[in-house]
Amino acid sequence: MTDAKVRLKPDTTSETNTASDRIAPSDRSVRLQPDEHRTRLLHEMIRIRRFEEKCAELYSAGKIRGFLHLYIGEEAVAVGSMQALSPQDAIVATYREHGHALARGISMNALMAEMYGKHEGCSRGRGGSMHVFDAKTRFYGGNAIVGGGLPLAVGLALADALQHRPHVTACYFGDGAVAEGEFHESLNLAALWKLPVLFLCENNLYAMGTHIERAQSQTDLKAKAQSYLIAAETVDGMDVMAVEVATRRATERIRRGEGPMFIEFRTYRFRAHSMFDAELYRDKSEVEVWKARDPIATFSATLTSGGQASDVLVSAIEDTVTEEVAEAVAFAEAGTWEPVEDLLHDVYTPAREAHTAPAVEVK
Amino acid sequence: MITTTYREAIRAAIREALTKDARVFLMGEDVGRYGGAYGVSKGLLAEFGPDRIRDTPLSESTFVGAGIGAALGGMRPIVEVMTVNFSLLALDQIVNNAATIRHMSGGQFSIPLVIRMATGAGRQLAAQHAHSLEGWYAHVPGIRVVAPATLDDARGMLWTALEDPDPVLIFEHQTLYNMEGQLANNAQAVDLDRAAVRRPGKDVSLITYGGTLGKTLQAAETLAGEGIDAEVIDLRTLRPLDMPTIAASVKKTRRAVIVDEGWRSGSLSAEISARLVEQHFYDLDAPIARVCSAEVPIPYPKHLEDAAIPQPPAIIAAARETMGRRG
Numbered sequence: 001m002t003d004a005k006v007r008l009k010p011d012t013t014s015e016t017n018t019a020s021d022r023i024a025p026s027d028r029s030v031r032l033q034p035d036e037h038r039t040r041l042l043h044e045m046i047r048i049r050r051f052e053e054k055c056a057e058l059y060s061a062g063k064i065r066g067f068l069h070l071y072i073g074e075e076a077v078a079v080g081s082m083q084a085l086s087p088q089d090a091i092v093a094t095y096r097e098h099g100h101a102l103a104r105g106i107s108m109n110a111l112m113a114e115m116y117g118k119h120e121g122c123s124r125g126r127g128g129s130m131h132v133f134d135a136k137t138r139f140y141g142g143n144a145i146v147g148g149g150l151p152l153a154v155g156l157a158l159a160d161a162l163q164h165r166p167h168v169t170a171c172y173f174g175d176g177a178v179a180e181g182e183f184h185e186s187l188n189l190a191a192l193w194k195l196p197v198l199f200l201c202e203n204n205l206y207a208m209g210t211h212i213e214r215a216q217s218q219t220d221l222k223a224k225a226q227s228y229l230i231a232a233e234t235v236d237g238m239d240v241m242a243v244e245v246a247t248r249r250a251t252e253r254i255r256r257g258e259g260p261m262f263i264e265f266r267t268y269r270f271r272a273h274s275m276f277d278a279e280l281y282r283d284k285s286e287v288e289v290w291k292a293r294d295p296i297a298t299f300s301a302t303l304t305s306g307g308q309a310s311d312v313l314v315s316a317i318e319d320t321v322t323e324e325v326a327e328a329v330a331f332a333e334a335g336t337w338e339p340v341e342d343l344l345h346d347v348y349t350p351a352r353e354a355h356t357a358p359a360v361e362v363k
Numbered sequence: 364m365i366t367t368t369y370r371e372a373i374r375a376a377i378r379e380a381l382t383k384d385a386r387v388f389l390m391g392e393d394v395g396r397y398g399g400a401y402g403v404s405k406g407l408l409a410e411f412g413p414d415r416i417r418d419t420p421l422s423e424s425t426f427v428g429a430g431i432g433a434a435l436g437g438m439r440p441i442v443e444v445m446t447v448n449f450s451l452l453a454l455d456q457i458v459n460n461a462a463t464i465r466h467m468s469g470g471q472f473s474i475p476l477v478i479r480m481a482t483g484a485g486r487q488l489a490a491q492h493a494h495s496l497e498g499w500y501a502h503v504p505g506i507r508v509v510a511p512a513t514l515d516d517a518r519g520m521l522w523t524a525l526e527d528p529d530p531v532l533i534f535e536h537q538t539l540y541n542m543e544g545q546l547a548n549n550a551q552a553v554d555l556d557r558a559a560v561r562r563p564g565k566d567v568s569l570i571t572y573g574g575t576l577g578k579t580l581q582a583a584e585t586l587a588g589e590g591i592d593a594e595v596i597d598l599r600t601l602r603p604l605d606m607p608t609i610a611a612s613v614k615k616t617r618r619a620v621i622v623d624e625g626w627r628s629g630s631l632s633a634e635i636s637a638r639l640v641e642q643h644f645y646d647l648d649a650p651i652a653r654v655c656s657a658e659v660p661i662p663y664p665k666h667l668e669d670a671a672i673p674q675p676p677a678i679i680a681a682a683r684e685t686m687g688r689r690g
Contacts, residue, residue: 092432123469126467126469131467131468133464133467133472140435140472141464142467148455148456151456152429153432154428154432155428155429155430156433156435157432158433158436158438159436162433162438163436185422186425186429188422189425346465346466346468346469347504347505348465348505349465349473
């Protein structure tokens with residue numbers, strides 16, 4: 001028990017995030033035994049779940065304000081897919097991005113401080129729940145305009161391609177974004193220019209309160225990607241291993257220079273759209289059906305019944321996470337408010353940088 | 364000195380930027396094979412190749428957003444949007460992303476992006492190709508808005524805009540592209556901070572920018588014949604406004620006429636007027652006057668288009684009125 005705890009304890013010793021430690025899962029997993037890797041996936045999903053449950057509590061307590069969109073139920077998508085990304089890859093996410101931020105390796109302390117709006121937050125408190133940014137892990141938001149992140153992802157991938165860097169830009173968005181013009185424009189452009197973008201559609205069936213059947217003439221979303229000649233597949237987003245395997249396959253394909261790829265993850269949000277949502281648009285029975293497929297409960301059961309993890313180990317994970325969440329809350333509580341005198345900071349870059357051309361010769 | 368045009372001056376600036384900095388590339392609708400809707404980028408595809416002169420599909424929101432992403436990824440993109448009316452399709456990316464990401468990220472990411480677009484009326488292009496919406500963009504914190512009205516600025520603003528770590532929008536008035544004149548052989552980058560006094564005078568300040576600078580200078584010459592010595596201020600940068608230069612002029616002349624091709628309601632001219640009243644009320648000897656576009660979508664027929672936008676007679680009449688003269 002003690003040993004497990006020591007081994008499982010995430011690095012929360014310093015505020016500089018633990019990117020190098022955490023965001024090389026694909027490298028690390030090579031060294032890890034399969035059981036160890038799976039246990040870590042479980043751990044990552046539980047971290048997200050418990051973090052967000054605490055956030056909901058803190059919202060009710062008035063510590064977190066604004067809009068708060070919980071990812072609970074969808075954790076397998078962020079955790080599984082992040083395994084396939086290297087530290088140099090870029091991430092573009094949505095306003096429901098706490099899970100992606102944690103799975104990417106942004107420290108829970110910095111994320112919780114951001115939820116509070118404290119200066120120690122990963123966006124220095126200026127963004128809040130919907131605008132998580134982190135330069136060290138190449139995490140480019142936190143975009144709260146549905147579909148607005150897709151063109152950014154295309155541009156990030158274009159920059160990598162023009163600079164001959166073998167990176168992938170992973171772009172997360174929901175089924176709602178598929179109805180936006182920017183989705184279609186971005187898929188077209190990425191395919192046309194064969195850019196290394198991995199389009200990751202988290203289809204949780206609802207664009208806020210509008211069911212996909214009420215918003216899409218074609219509900220088979222991969223067909224839309226295929227119409228742009230983008231390789232596409234649909235994957236069970238409640239199965240973390242299936243998510244990881246599919247994402248690895250996709251990133252390998254993209255790194256071979258075969259252009260963008262699209263994966264639709266079928267998933268479900270267990271909680272309301274935001275904290276203001278009375279959920280008038282769906283039956284509780286539907287939610288219960290999906291909860292029976294809870295990605296954490298099912299994966300945990302698979303691991304324990306298969307002998308790859310014990311109940312003791314799972315409870316050790318829970319203990320570790322409880323501790324990490326408590327530390328994050330303490331860190332956020334102890335954080336500082338940015339002085340009002342700094343209100344106008346970061347609207348423009350302070351000093352115009354000298355525009356030094358790089359050593360690259362122009363052809 | 365060389366004889367050149369506004370169009371050629373911009374092309375020379377783009378060519379220089381592409382030559383000097385490997386991170387610079389040009390992207391937009393028909394910038395490559397077609398040579399640009401206004402012919403600005405003609406010949407650049409052959410010279411720099413398709414990686415750096417990139418024709419895009421007609422998808423303003425995505426190619427502007429891709430410019431933002433590429434800037435985040437270390438490039439220095441120049442994005443051309445055909446006209447300001449089309450830029451409304453990219454308003455989401457410009458206002459919600461380009462202008463906010465530095466702020467929302469707590470200063471972690473800057474967006475060194477340049478967006479060029481044509482603006483303004485005067486070529487009978489009717490109500491979806493001829494508006495002057497730069498004042499809207501000047502409303503938004505997080506971006507810089509400039510309007511080159513001279514050959515020197517057409518040649519020199521681009522490099523400075525590319526040096527800026529934040530997004531810069533360059534508004535090129537579509538009646539200026541054929542403007543011919545003299546430019547120094549060694550024309551250099553110019554600042555993007557200060558307004559310029561294009562004609563010194565002591566009786567009234569005529570404050571303008573972009574496509575109406577020529578008309579305003581013309582009006583000033585007519586006024587000079589009547590014994591009214593007008594000073595003409597070219598704003599050059601619409602955001603941030605160079606209020607010290609404007610204020611120094613108004614303190615001297617004690618009268619101001621603002622000439623703005625945008626509509627009067629909620630316009631840049633309204634902002635300048637308000638700031639002068641707020642800060643320099645006691646320096647004024649007459650009410651501030653404004654010459655703006657009529658509150659109508661720009662009409663197609665020439666006589667109506669001419670009537671809809673600022674013209675020298677209206678500028679002259681407004682200046683006379685601030686001098687207490689009629690007729």
